Amino acid sequence: MGRFTFALVCTMAATLGCERETRRYTELPAAANRSTAVRLTTLQPGSPQPISNVQSPYQYNAYGLAEGKRLYAAYNCAGCHGVAGGGAIGPALMDDKWIYGSHADQIFSSISQGRPDGMPSFGGHIPDQQIWQLVGYVQSLAGLVSQDAATSRNDDQIVGKPENRIEGTKQIQTGHR
């Protein structure tokens, strides 16, 4: 018994020790803590810090974007934002006006946290991974992702240009309407 306890304590100490002695200069990969630095405005006191340019892990990933597109329909996003992102109950996603910002982390927050004027909060209802996929797809609606990776048309009624033919939007406005 004593020997067993000793071994156990040693093992635990060893594991803890390994953990403790790890010097992680780089914290977690950027993707994991993206949502912390979300800003909805460029206006900052003092000298402005750069707006985070965290990107969706699926920005250049065709599979992730296609999954995003599937989820956009599966989670009824299309019902509010239009089949091709033209908007209906919710604002248009294909134009250059992004009320809560067009950066990946801003969109992530909008989906995850919800927004006060009617955007439901999907955090906890869908896994973060899928939110990131949606982020990538939503960006593709406004031409903010690589055209090579963007999805093409669906085998459905055609109501707008396929995402891989949407030219990138030049000027993105952010802010409340």
Added chain:
Amino acid sequence: MGIRAQRRGLFLTVAGIAFMISACQKPTSDTVQQSPASARALSGSLADPARLQQDDGQWVMSAKNYAATRFSSLGEITPANVKQMGVAWTFSTGVTAGHEGPPLVVGDTMYLVTPWPNILYAFDLTKPGAPIKWQYDPKPLGAAKGVACCDIVNRGAAYANGAIFFNALDGRTMSIDAATGKERWVTQLTDINRGETMTMAPLVVKGKVFVGNSGGEFGVRGWLTALDADSGKTAWRAYSTGPDKDVLIGPTFKPHYDSDRGKDLGITTWPGEAWRIGGGTVWGWLSYDPEADLLYYGTANPGPWNPEQRPGDNKWTAGMFARSPDTGEARWFYQTSPHDLYDHDGVNEMVLADLQMNGGTRKVLMRADRNGLLYVIDRLTGEVLSATPFVPVNSNKGVDLKSGRLIPVKEKESKQGMVVRDICPAAPGAKDEQPMAFSPKTGLLYIPHNNVCMDFEGTAVSYIAGTPYVGASVVYKAGPGGNRGFFTAWDPLAGKPKWQIKESFPVWSGALVANDVVFYGTMEGWFKAVDANTGQLLWQFKCGSGIIGHPMAFKGPDGHEYIAVTAGIGGWPGAIVSADLDPRDATAGNGWGGMLADLKKTTTKGGMLYVFTVGGGT
């Protein structure tokens, strides 16, 4: 231009209409007219809406009267002098959403509910420029905007016994003291997390406030609720789907057609538990026949739009109920669109009138339905007397008068995953909620309506509470002729138009008949006056924004006739502008994007109340 029938004298054999009921009685309006302003207000505050509705000087409910005629006999404005009409005063609501519904005038006060944030304004009409007397802000939840399908509109308030009743978007009905603006009661009726909102204008009958929910595009289970006007407590609630006891179907239920008879049809005409999320909301207009003591209202579309997810007749959606206002018991039901294929809600207003038909007087209700047919129905039994298409229709072949059923067209039926093209009328229907008016003088219905067809693809959709439950990709396009709207004077007896005005955009404003002049607005922002008999354009005024509001007429404290209307583009079609949608997506705004891209270049958003009078000024 519409057809001008020569036999005008012949069909003006209108025996009586609901309006006439009031006309036969000793008109209270005379006394009201003579009484000083304060007296008018007093008499108004004491009066029951059943009596007030007969007073053409006031406008105490959104449809003007229980018969929903939107007819005012005030005759100061005539085809001859309407050209001199000008703006008396205006008021900016500061709200940029669509302004549906009319203001009310009770005594010397005008009441106006804005779209969300649903602020109720009272204007003192006795003072120049009608300053704000008080305002009431219900502070509805912003999140409610996310579950309002077709812009964050409000279709008006109702007045009774010294209180204004109206609904806030987040599902509250409230009673506000008409004189002071103090809250009497507020009742929370819906849960926005389930997608339920409220946009309709309540109706007050016999001390009860009738309200219904909205959210047919969110898998809401529709209902009509009667609230006690004094306390706000629920008197009864009648669901539009589910077991008979929920629908308040009992022994007194005597529908005219076989297909509406049977036990628990609200369950058995649905697959599985689809009835729990089956729609049939009550967001439109209510009418009331005091003589028969029957309340009439329509139930909206079944959800989702994709009909393949809900095989069966989907009772009791997309139809109309007659109920007792006291107990809510259903008396009869008629389904305009059994197993609705195209979002053809049955909520359009029902105009009550007594028509001379087949040698007798029939008590009828008339409804210009979304499915393109103008129904004339015996309002005591629910029997369809006639159903005539008033626009080009290819999605049905009319009604089989024997069985009462709409005859569907096979090739226009939805096939999930396939685009079915050129369905006429489209989802917004030949006519949506924009109410028509009926003139007992001409015997004509004045119908503001659409000329819209669509391509439709049903898609599988998940029910996720609080998210849209539609399951369709739709694209609207102009119907035959290329104009997207009409303003039609319809002869219900002859079953054809008397005259017709083509409008470029859907005519989404309500209609008003003020004696011989008919008023309506267009989405470009023109407020138009036309001759009730000929349809000749008499006068028009360009408002600041497109008009989807409902014009109303009243007599000011100065004894002059006024016409009021709200401009402010929005609503389902106008959301293209008001919500700044992107028409490069043809489905933007649930289908309007493809058709109304030019609306963005035509008008801008912004709500404004306009009050006109002959000569203008005060």
Added chain:
Amino acid sequence: MAPLIQSVLHPAGVQAARLNQLWWVMFWVCTVVFISVLTALAMAIARGRRSASNASDATLTGSVGAAVGISVAALLVLLTASEITGRDLDALKAQNALRIQITGNQWWWDVQYLNPDPSLTVVTANEIHVPVGRPVGIVAKSNDVIHSLWIPALHGKRDLLPGRQSEIWLQADRAGVYRGQCAEYCGAQHAKMALTVVADLPDDFERWLSHMRGPAPPPATESQMRGRDVIERGPCAMCHSIAGTLAGGRTAPDLTHLASRSAIGAGSIPNTRGNLAGWIADPQHIKPGNKMPATGLASEELQALLDYLETLK
């Protein structure tokens, strides 16, 4: 549970039996042809080695012609057999048939038992029950790509084509459990898209069907209640349906009677509590590429969820 039967050579229904018959006709005729030709070849080699004497060209032409003629005759036999079988297969269509609509999805089967009375419709997934001795008309559809429904013990394949609708008629003549599988390559998890077919005696079948019409039973214990909460408030309801709860998703299999099914993940693994837990915790490990994400439920939530799911008989 009976062993899974997914073999052309073990027919359990009239259609498959006819095909099995045809197979053996083909097999024996072809075997005879095969042996004859090889014998001829062997004789030719042997003869050619023995003597260099040439038969006359006319004789040869006659022999070759005769051989071709015999081949054609054998072919006609097979053609006739095939034709007869084809007609027989078509003969099953019946009025009183059970109608099932099967819709292919990547990578699972959506099943609906159709009924003229819509409220008697039954929705389930990945497992069908059929009554023994009664024709079943299956309406085949697809929601995404082309799949193919194949239950070898009962019948051949029928493609599930998007934008089209096809039919297949079959009948089980022996009670038992038969396995079907998607036969048209349909993407990443084509391999794990199986369908369990249970052939019940007619009474059992009716009992099963009427049971299936009911909603999920209400949770009885606290843990089960918590489990239902996890479904309704958590990620499950976004995709799955359970009649009687708020869950109304249609992008994933219906779970109303999940516990009565024998397998999960469209035949990927047997439906046991442990497997179910593993599946929910990390479905991508068991069926890589399938559309169900890891949901990251806490273990306490997972246990409650399992408690509830086990009640969905």
Added chain:
Amino acid sequence: MNAHPLEQQKADPRLVYDDPRLEPAALERERRHHEASWPDPRGFLGWLRSTDHKSIGLRTIVTAFVWFAMAGVLAALMRLQLSRPENTILGPDLYNQIFTTHGTAMMFLFAVPVMLGMGVYLVPLQVGARAIAVPRLVAYGYWMLLFGGIFLFAMFFANVGPDVGWFSYVPLSGPEYGIGKRPDVWAQLITFSEVSALVTAISLIVTIFKLRTPGMALNRMPLFVWAMLVVSFMVIFAMPAVMLSSTCLILDRLVGTHFYNYAEGGDVLLWQHLFWFFGHPEVYIIFLPALGMISPIVSTFSRRPVFGYLALVLSNIATAFIGFGVWVHHMFATGLPQFGQSFFTAASMMIVVPTATQIFCWIATIWTGRGVRFTTPMLYVLAWFFVFLIGGLTGVMVASVPLDLQLHDTFFIVAHLHYVLIGGSVFPLLAGIHFWFPKITGRMLNERLGKVAFWLFFTGFNLTFFPMHILGLQGMPRRVYTYPAAMGWGSLNLLASIGAGIIAVALTVYLINVIVSLRVGAAATDNPWDAADLEWSTSSPPPVYNFSPQPTVGSRDPLWHTELTPPFVIGLNPEKCEVLVTHLLDAEPDHRYPTPGPSIWPLLAAIATTILFIWSIFSPWGVVWGSIPLFITLVGWFWPHRGVPPREMERELARLEPREATS
């Protein structure tokens, strides 16, 4: 008739006797002259510029075998994964890429090209021509094959390997479900290989029609040439279908057209119709050349002319015609009306008749031959009878609509198609390589190693694929990356995987034999097998100009009928590398034609085309901008080097014809 002097009248060739030019010394002089004049560019640049059909044909064969080897490695990986149930060596994503790339490479980069490559090498020799017609086009075709293959495998290694099956059914390969660029890679590979095959087919047809040496009337053409002629026509009429369908697919994916979008009026079965309209003839495109190789081998090693020449030719043609009428038998499971079922069952079974005819003709040949010589090529051919019979008979089963409903898309089909394609084509091909190796390289392949390889291959092949028939009947579908242990398919799969290992060993032995024999093999004589066709009349390996002097023929088996020594052809100008163009039917001399020399432009044009094809996966503008360099290279290609300036030409014309000047 006011004929222009330059418009020469058809002049008759003269039959000359006792001409000084016929002295052996003179003939040798002429040979030297050819040797000196026919360009044989050396060095790496020369290799890039070469337009010699033997050089291109050989490198096509070698390249195709490289793709064969790579696709074979992929096959081995698949067998490794399937060797036991629930195996996790390969995940579904990789497995699906592997089986697609395997199928695609085997069909498009190996089977068709290698057969056409054999044709390019052998046809001009067998018809007695000095060169192939339109050689630069053939060179271009080779480069397209090379770049296409590099493209496919490079993409595969970059994890962009196609994963939608070699048939790429929509909508799985379409814009919605065919995610990323993987299906585009497939579709463009098709374009590469089709362009290559089409230009080669044109060249072969023209060669066969116009360059046959005098005396080789159509009814004296070797059967391999007949097979290549029929196949080339099949290529011309079948391949456009898949080019069209894959172009439509790319358009659907890239710019959003709706050919296959059922929601917008397209159709998913349109793809299948177009694909199988190509896909079924494709099988015969692969199969007929193999039959063409069997005839000379059977004939040579039975030591008699093949029996039933006319029947064999007609069978070839009949197969081609029927082959175009049975594409629907790949679509039985989609649900056909009863009438269609009967029709396509009958048509599909009918194809047995020509095939049976051929088999019986060969048996008759052996029967009446002067004893079979059991050389390695002959062993492969005899094995062909065994395996192809199985493949053919299972084909009959599959042709029956009802039975196909059970067998379709199962391992039974995998077995069937490998018995038909490997059995039907690769066995004769390996035989053919053995047979013609001396001609191509000048060295004999080692018979002993050859026989070892043969027996290993024969055993391994049957061990691999025969169990698959049973697996299919036991219900194992195709294209699955794994299967549950409970299904009981494990042991047969293991057996098949072991068989696959043996095949790998067999092919390695074969390869070793080739490499070793190339270095130390016995030197080959001109006609080591004592065969009958013209290619055996020239040296091994043949010179650039193939023959000097150019032989003519007087019978179907020219080398066996030397008693009718046919005359030579003389009078072709070696300076201009002239070939003799003859008449279509009876091959009478018509005119002389200078064959275009080596050129770098086909390579440059192929590079430009490659850029265009790959660019067009990413942007439709790739087609527009990419066509500019292509245009430039094509102008460079066709810009003539011979001739005079127009003014000079005009002067010459005026001098030749004063009348014209006055008019």
Added chain:
Amino acid sequence: MTQTAIDVSPLPEHAFGHRSILWWATMGMVAIEGTVFALLIMTDLYLKGRNEHWPPGNILPPGLLWGTVNTIILLVSTIPNELTKRAAEKFHLRTVQLWLIVCMLFGLAFNVVRVFEFMSLNVSFDSNAYGSITWALLGFHTVHILTDWVDTGVLTVLMFTGPIDEHRFVDVSENAMYWYFVVLSWLPIYALIYFAPRIA
């Protein structure tokens, strides 16, 4: 035994028409492209059969004007084409040069009108299957017109700059042949694009 030989030196060094190698190679191309055209036409008819209305929805059939103008241009262009061919076969360099330029002008006119044709189709290639196949038919034919036009252009330049020998005249003759193919293949496509939507 006396050695005999066929002396082919008296034979000409070139030939026109089906005697020439290039003619057969061109025919091979024509066969391939003709097959593609035939398959495109089959595809069009197949899709037409799959759709209830052709064109679907309220799309108007293509405007007849430009297509008909182009058909006329094409048909008339066969006259200079034939004249070029005949001149080439008689080695009339000047005449060949002249008619080649006329042919170029016809081609130019055709290509310009083709732009208007595309604009009057009343449907986009990405609207629906009808639009896709209609654009594909017209587009594929345009590619032929364009390439043959560019080809003729190169040949024209060549006939002015040299170097020239007899084979260039054969080239001109083959080029004219190919133009006939382009013209002939247009006629069924014209009927299909412009009249099939008007019949059903």
